[in-house]
Amino acid sequence: AYLNKIRKYSVSSNKCAAFVFDIDGVLIRGKQVLEPAKKALLELYKSNRYPIAFLTNGGGCTEAEKAEQLSEWFHLPIQPDQIVLSHSPLREISTQYNDNGLAVVCVGRGHPDVVAYSCGFRYVIPIEEIGRLEPTATPFCDYEKVPRNTNWQREALDYPVGGILVLSDSTDWGRDIQIICDILLSRSCLVFSKQFDVKLYFTNPDFLWANEFPFPRFGQGAFRLALESIYQQLTGKPLPYIQYGKPCTVQYRFMENLLRKQALSKGYTDLEVIYAIGDNPAADIRGARNAGRPWIPILVRTGCFSSEDGDNDPRDPADYVFQDVNEAVKTLVQRE
Numbered sequence: 236a237y238l239n240k241i242r243k244y245s246v247s248s249n250k251c252a253a254f255v256f257d258i259d260g261v262l263i264r265g266k267q268v269l270e271p272a273k274k275a276l277l278e279l280y281k282s283n284r285y286p287i288a289f290l291t292n293g294g295g296c297t298e299a300e301k302a303e304q305l306s307e308w309f310h311l312p313i314q315p316d317q318i319v320l321s322h323s324p325l326r327e328i329s330t331q332y333n334d335n336g337l338a339v340v341c342v343g344r345g346h347p348d349v350v351a352y353s354c355g356f357r358y359v360i361p362i363e364e365i366g367r368l369e370p371t372a373t374p375f376c377d378y379e380k381v382p383r384n385t386n387w388q389r390e391a392l393d394y395p396v397g398g399i400l401v402l403s404d405s406t407d408w409g410r411d412i413q414i415i416c417d418i419l420l421s422r423s424c425l426v427f428s429k430q431f432d433v434k435l436y437f438t439n440p441d442f443l444w445a446n447e448f449p450f451p452r453f454g455q456g457a458f459r460l461a462l463e464s465i466y467q468q469l470t471g472k473p474l475p476y477i478q479y480g481k482p483c484t485v486q487y488r489f490m491e492n493l494l495r496k497q498a499l500s501k502g503y504t505d506l507e508v509i510y511a512i513g514d515n516p517a518a519d520i521r522g523a524r525n526a527g528r529p530w531i532p533i534l535v536r537t538g539c540f541s542s543e544d545g546d547n548d549p550r551d552p553a554d555y556v557f558q559d560v561n562e563a564v565k566t567l568v569q570r571e
């Protein structure tokens with residue numbers, strides 16, 4: 236019955252099936268590349284029939300850097316336009332900041348300056364550079380140990396701040412919560428010139444995610460909860476924010492555009508189904524479900540959801556559950 240259900244999605248001649256892979260908990264665990272992922276990707280690449288892409292709530296690097304990393308891990312030619320990172324859809328709002336001469340304060344691990352510039356933002360202020368220039372604002376931080384944002388252009392401080400972008404996981408919750416609250420409360424003693432109707436963006440709502448540690452780890456969603464709680468305590472009001480990242484539909488629409496280009500370049504007219512393979516029911520399964528047709532949510536047991544978690548997730552049930560990504564791909568390809 237399980238396989239018959241899949242059959243109903245089999246592709247018609249001019250439309251194609253596409254495969255979208257989550258990264259953490261499906262292809263890798265921390266620094267460890269999962270064996271089933273190597274097999275699955277190799278088979279799909281060899282067949283050369285399907286658009287293939289990667290949709291992750293991870294970030295902290297550019298799409299080009301992630302493509303290089305994936306290519307090395309899997310020994311396959313993976314391109315930047317096959318990848319949607321947590322921050323990728325923010326490029327759609329960068330011109331509205333640039334055109335109005337507004338700067339953005341960016342938060343996150345890796346090199347937030349490079350990531351924000353790569354999204355098209357012109358006036359970029361990394362939050363740790365505010366801290367470095369105003370050390371008494373965060374008295375417990377040792378800025379000697381904080382890596383420098385070497386691409387950062389200081390003249391951004393002359394522009395009014397219009398947005399705060401949490402691009403990836405905060406590396407210092409205390410520092411970042413303090414400075415974000417200062418900005419949201421318009422404390423004008425900070426180093427930049429002015430601020431103007433500041434909007435706060437998060438790019439990854441994951442409360443938990445899976446690395447090589449035996450139990451899931453706190454993600455950017457947990458950081459947001461901590462900030463929300465402190466902001467509420469401080470002001471008596473709920474924290475206003477805008478959310479990007481899976482399961483938000485904006486991520487899926489952005490990905491569909493990339494997949495459609497791949498489908499056209501392979502000679503298809505459109506996408507018949509998009510198999511979204513993930514390990515986190517609250518992100519990957521809910522997201523693909525909410526995105527609607529042609530997305531099909533598929534859950535594997537190699538990350539947040541595990542072998543001990545029963546037949547399916549009770550809150551966000553997937554259409555299909557497989558042991559790992561290789562079993563998923565093999566079964567789905569056979570049914571096509």
Ligand code: G3P
Nearest residue numbers: 258259291292293441444
């Ligand atoms: O920080 C990354 C994590 O929250 C999720 O990554 O690839 O499972 O969407 P991924």
Ligand code: MG
Nearest residue numbers: 257259260514
């Ligand atoms: Mg995952």
